[in-house]
Amino acid sequence: MHSYDFTLILAFFVLVLLPAPFIGRYLYRVMEGEKTWLSPVLQPVERLCYRIAGVDSNREQDWKTYSLALLAFTLISLLTLFAILMLQGSLPLNPQQLPGLEWTLAFNTAVSFVTNTNWQAYSGEAQMSYFSQMVGLGVQNFVSPAVGLAVLVVFCRGIARRSSNSVGNFWVDLTRATLYGLLPFCLVLALLLVWQGVPQTFLEYVTAHTIGGTDQVVPLGPAASQIAIKQLGTNGGGFFGVNSAHPFENPTAWSNLFEVASIILIPAALLFTFGHYVKDLRQSRALLACMLILFSVGLGGTLYAEHQPNPALAALPIEQSGSLEGKESRFGTTASALWAVTTTAASNGSVNAMHDSFSALGGMIPMFNMMLGEVIFGGVGAGLYGMLLFVLIAVFLAGLMIGRTPEYLGKKLEAREVRLLVATLLVMPVGVLVLGALAASLPGPASSVSNPGAHGFSQILYNYTSGAANNGSAFGGFGANTPYHNLMIGLAMLLGRFGYILPILAIAGSLAAKKRAPVGSNSFPTHGPLFVTLLTLTILLVGGLTFLPALALGPIAEHMTMFQGF
Amino acid sequence: MLKQIRPAISVLAFMTLVTGVVYPLTVTGVAQLAFPAQANGSLLHNQQGDVLGSALLAQPFEGAQWFQPRLSAGGYATVASGASNLAPSNPALAERIAADAQRLQAEGQGAVPMQLVTTSASGLDPHLSPAAAQFQIARIAAARGIPAASLERLIEQHVEKPLVGPAVVNVLALNLALADNSPPAKAE
Structure with a gap:
């Protein structure tokens, strides 16, 4: 590692952690309907939205109505996006005259963007019109993280409110999250990216006549605006096929720093939003500590693995350093490893290097991050609500150990909540292990793998994990665009989204209705080092252990074969 | 659920207008004024004005x-x-x-x-x-x-x-x- 590598990592943590308390407080004010410095500009827009939709912004919903509103919005979004993708050939803003997508690909892509996954079985510059990118995918890039944020604040209200039947108004939460929570940050990032070289134009592709005597088509488009929300909204769906590895998506080391920090800027800030809801910022710091521990261990491991020379190349007359296969020169090994860990800790899924070509262990850690359910910062809203589920499980386990009714921040956890908690624990195993095993055992679907041996299995494992965890990154050699995988990964994405959201809304509803017991000397404190340790172990044991056998068949087997042992 | 369909359609339509049209157009407008070279693909031209390629590709x-x-x-x-x-x-x-x-x-x-x-x-x-x-x-x-x-x-x-x-x-x-x-x- 060189000095610029350390500067990069330091700058990354500073950019993420320094603004987090301030953005967190701002987002709390936004989601609770308070005035912010943007209100003079955005309030008229917000009011217009409610008027058009016939929404009374002062009327709150109970958790069932809230869930129905969320489901209705998702359904309409799915149908609209599916229609746009199928019909793009006859829609405007299509200078390259691209045809509509095949229906399973359109279904997969629509589910992918509506669930904030942004799994891409297509290649943007070759298959998506500007209209589909902007009006179809771009809009879901905004509203799908806004839905995640809405669900998170419902969970927060559930914990914070006492004897309350209502949990908020979905339409208000969605609107405010989009307008105040995401839009302003995107405007700033988009312009920073254009400054660094990301295109933003509606002109058609340009043909260049090179000095080498050949012609080169230069693909263009309104890329910067889309990339900004793709990073900040933990979406990850690239404007171009190779995502943030493309020089037009991520032209410089600086654009790379801005983009990688943007992935967890809002998820890190939301920890503090939570602290404001429960009026106890110690809780935020404890969760942050747990996330930082898991993040740093993953980062250290991936950096170590990626800087090791590949033993298969040891006898060749080449420089013996970490492999640069599938990595860009302007990023190098360190920035590629940092991105891989960040994008899978959060449910972003954009890539600036090809994870398929990472070393066996360097590819396993991102996979493991996703298997934990993306709770290390995680997606906008989704990461923290996933983390809070683990918190409740840890509290429940602690309650079992000391023989008292488990209680979190004054709210008792009873049979109903624990049943729902356990239901969410099944989502990742079913999505990854059941659907993944099915894909691996059927000869047709299994033939999508592109690498031989254990790594072939890793490809299936990684990609189904990515779908179920709503991440969207890929071991990209895998031929994912087949009707089988389009439908099954589509199913995994739906399961991974609503398998969490619906139980969480139910838990939030039931917590909100409870009285708040006074926190006494017998309560188990959830902000000290003891709880951070318990929580970290719970995440690793409950979340991670399930997947160890599968990992042993894939990346661990690949590593052992290559290095002849550890 | 049916009662929620109308707000779902209108909010999606409204958000499409704001985030799918106004937002990218605003960014395009500012970008074309402030950073026209980058916004158009960092193209390199020869003296005759022909495009030789992009500095980034x-x-x-x-x-x-x-x-x-x-x-x-x-x-x-x-x-x-x-x-x-x-x-x-x-x-x-x-x-x-x-x-x-x-x-x-x-x-x-x-x-x-x-x-x-x-x-x-x-x-x-x-x-x-x-x-x-x-x-x-x-x-x-x-x-x-x-x-x-x-x-x-x-x-x-x-x-x-x-x-x-x-x-x-x-x-x-x-x-x-x-x-x-x-x-x-x-x-x-």
């Missing part, structure tokens, strides 16, 4: 007289860009690298830089490390009949050293400088 260069960019799994195709996605354990990777290393190896030059035998992530990586560019000096100097020192200087002039990333040189910029100083006709 690698181009293939045939012949020993040019600096060669990173290898591209997709043959430098821009639509669609692509990577090899070869696993580290895939024998095809070691075979390809062995063949390229043998081709590039030069007397008295030491190990071939990693960047010259690996394909980039985008297949369009416009940069090389200074070391990977310097490795090509002997070949280019021989092909063009120019002193190695002038190529050494050329690379030095084009090195970019960002604070948060590795030092790089832009291959197209190097080759455009070569084309200016010694027309390809002379080299052939």
Whole structure:
């Protein structure tokens, strides 16, 4: 590692952690309907939205109505996006005259963007019109993280409110999250990216006549605006096929720093939003500590693995350093490893290097991050609500150990909540292990793998994990665009989204209705080092252990074969 | 649920207008005013105004007289860009690298830089490390009949050293400088 590598990592943590308390407080004010410095500009827009939709912004919903509103919005979004993708050939803003997508690909892509996954079985510059990118995918890039944020604040209200039947108004939460929570940050990032070289134009592709005597088509488009929300909204769906590895998506080391920090800027800030809801910022710091521990261990491991020379190349007359296969020169090994860990800790899924070509262990850690359910910062809203589920499980386990009714921040956890908690624990195993095993055992679907041996299995494992965890990154050699995988990964994405959201809304509803017991000397404190340790172990044991056998068949087997042992 | 369909349709329509139309148009407007060169793809033109390429996209260069960019799994195709996605354990990777290393190896030059035998992530990586560019000096100097020192200087002039990333040189910029100083006709 060189000095610029350390500067990069330091700058990354500073950019993420320094603004987090301030953005967190701002987002709390936004989601609770308070005035912010943007209100003079955005309030008229917000009011217009409610008027058009016939929404009374002062009327709150109970958790069932809230869930129905969320489901209705998702359904309409799915149908609209599916229609746009199928019909793009006859829609405007299509200078390259691209045809509509095949229906399973359109279904997969629509589910992918509506669930904030942004799994891409297509290649943007070759298959998506500007209209589909902007009006179809771009809009879901905004509203799908806004839905995640809405669900998170419902969970927060559930914990914070006492004897309350209502949990908020979905339409208000969605609107405010989009307008105040995401839009302003995107405007700033988009312009920073254009400054660094990301295109933003509606002109058609340009043909260049090179000095080498050949012609080169230069693909263009309104890329910067889309990339900004793709990073900040933990979406990850690239404007171009190779995502943030493309020089037009991520032209410089600086654009790379801005983009990688943007992935967890809002998820890190939301920890503090939570602290404001429960009026106890110690809780935020404890969760942050747990996330930082898991993040740093993953980062250290991936950096170590990626800087090791590949033993298969040891006898060749080449420089013996970490492999640069599938990595860009302007990023190098360190920035590629940092991105891989960040994008899978959060449910972003954009890539600036090809994870398929990472070393066996360097590819396993991102996979493991996703298997934990993306709770290390995680997606906008989704990461923290996933983390809070683990918190409740840890509290429940602690309650079992000391023989008292488990209680979190004054709210008792009873049979109903624990049943729902356990239901969410099944989502990742079913999505990854059941659907993944099915894909691996059927000869047709299994033939999508592109690498031989254990790594072939890793490809299936990684990609189904990515779908179920709503991440969207890929071991990209895998031929994912087949009707089988389009439908099954589509199913995994739906399961991974609503398998969490619906139980969480139910838990939030039931917590909100409870009285708040006074926190006494017998309560188990959830902000000290003891709880951070318990929580970290719970995440690793409950979340991670399930997947160890599968990992042993894939990346661990690949590593052992290559290095002849550890 | 039916009661929620109307707000669902109207809110989605409204958000489509705001985030799908107004937002990208606003960014485009500001970007075209503030950073027109970058917003239009960082295109490079010759004196006649023809587009020679983009400063950000690698181009293939045939012949020993040019600096060669990173290898591209997709043959430098821009639509669609692509990577090899070869696993580290895939024998095809070691075979390809062995063949390229043998081709590039030069007397008295030491190990071939990693960047010259690996394909980039985008297949369009416009940069090389200074070391990977310097490795090509002997070949280019021989092909063009120019002193190695002038190529050494050329690379030095084009090195970019960002604070948060590795030092790089832009291959197209190097080759455009070569084309200016010694027309390809002379080299052939």
